[in-house]
Amino acid sequence: MTAMGRTYIKVAVVWVVTLAALYFFQSYFTR
């Protein structure tokens, strides 16, 4: 896999982690 290919995967992983963190944030403070 090329370096740019790995970057795409990194962007996608960070995206999912960011959304998961926001979901946790919402769940924690609105429980």
Added chain:
Amino acid sequence: MSAIDWTIIGAYLLWIVWDGIRLSKNTSEIEGYFLASRSLPWWAVGLSVMATQLSAITMIGTTGQGYAVGMGLLQQYYALPLAMIIIAVTFVPFFHNARIFTAYEYLERRFDAKTRSFTALLFLFSRAMSTGVVISAPAVVLSVMLGLDVTATCLLMALPTAIYTMFGGVQAVAWTDVKQMYLIVGGLGAACVALMLGLPDNVSVGEALQVAGTTGRLKVFDFSTDPSARYTFWTGTVGAVFFFMSYFGTDQSQVQRYLTAKSIDQARTSLFMSAYWKIPLQALVMIIGVFMFMFYVFTPPPMLFNNAHDRQVRESARAGEYAALEQKFGEAIAARKLAAEQLAEALRANDAGVTAARSAAFNAEEKRVSGARAEAVALVKDVTGDSSYNDINYVFPTFIVTHLPVGLIGLLMAAIFAAAMSTVAGELSALSTTTVIDFYRRWVRDDGDQPHLLWVSKLATLFWAVFASIVAIYAVELGSLIEVVNRFGSFFYGSILGVFLLAIGWKRCNSTGAFVGLLCGMSVVAYVTLYTTIAFLWHTLIGAAVVFAVGMVVSELTGPRKPQSAVRIPAAEA
């Protein structure tokens, strides 16, 4: 505001002009002037992309939105990283390999001059008007805070921006964007810390957020499938992919940013800076709004955040009515504060039953406060005739000038100016590039005379700066016209994306198919906008889909073009 704060704002304005012009190099040819000779590092381009997108409307309007309704708008940005990956894979290599100045130039190489000129004209028309709005919207608010008139505030933003953009070209724009982005993020961070420190000693940040959470202000996921709902998980992740693809992939104000990068990979990496940081940055902007809400729960807020309107109503014939409302508002504020303190206590005690009861009590008091404020806003609209008055736009600036220490006020005001100026500079540069490359050099004179083209480019920048300033100064009178233009602009956002998708992704598409598709896409989106309640984030998807489908069918009926030129730019252009 104190002399120190005015000095900070003045020093910022002078420094940014000097710094912008100082850092401009090799601007004796139009490739240097418009594209920095394709030499900028990815991080500078990335910050410039973010600075162009983050306007003062974000700092003022979005913080106000966080204050009034919460963080739901954040969902609009959820698709941005996905859109960036798609753009990095598709648009970026095509644009870079084509060695073009504008996105629309690519359409002539792929289709014909008619498609290029039409899309470029649509861009000029809508972007020029929106640049005026980008100046006027914060200027109307800041003029009240700074005690200046609207015209002076507009010129305070537009004039320095016009000077460094005109003389320094895109390099001045990019390097000032970098500094302005530091200032904006630093200012937002300082405001967030100040708000947290401004909470009462007996209420922690976590408790404050939990209290805000009971009002629904921390709801950042709404899975409603109602197509008319504005900000939901689905509009944010599906509809917004197309919206961001259109903005970052086909709008010259953004395309020009990453055309200045040294290579394709540097351009891609610059876009990924937004992919990583846009959602957290937007979350910071919105949580500032939520913290302001909590701050004003414990510190009595004014009934109206626009003190000029407040004064006007007090001096009007309806002052008595206003005073009665103020008393009602004051009582509701005191009751809300007490309910919030009791709720925070219950949260500390971790008693679910008591917490639920006190949460309901707090929300009931919050409704009383909102109701009283809504009555006050209606009264203001009646008395002043300002039917578009939106009190929430004044919340953040009012907090800055009334609760922050001297020095920090100047810094935050400079940050709001920076947010406006970075957006305006990027747009002026893009308007000038499109005017010169897609119209003047294409239709009037193309003899390669660089000094002449450079002179015309500077003149075009000046022209658009004057045009945007006039729109900004007369924005209040032009209110309905601007709304019409913005609405018209939204008709073709998705349609232009559809044309680019056809250009890049459907090699059998011909110019007739693209042009007919574009007209059909615009018509369908116009219908959807005017006659349905479908949320605007779906409009781009609808427009792009119609253009693509019609373009394919018409191309097949009228005879497809030769396949090879659809996927590969001719060698002479590579």
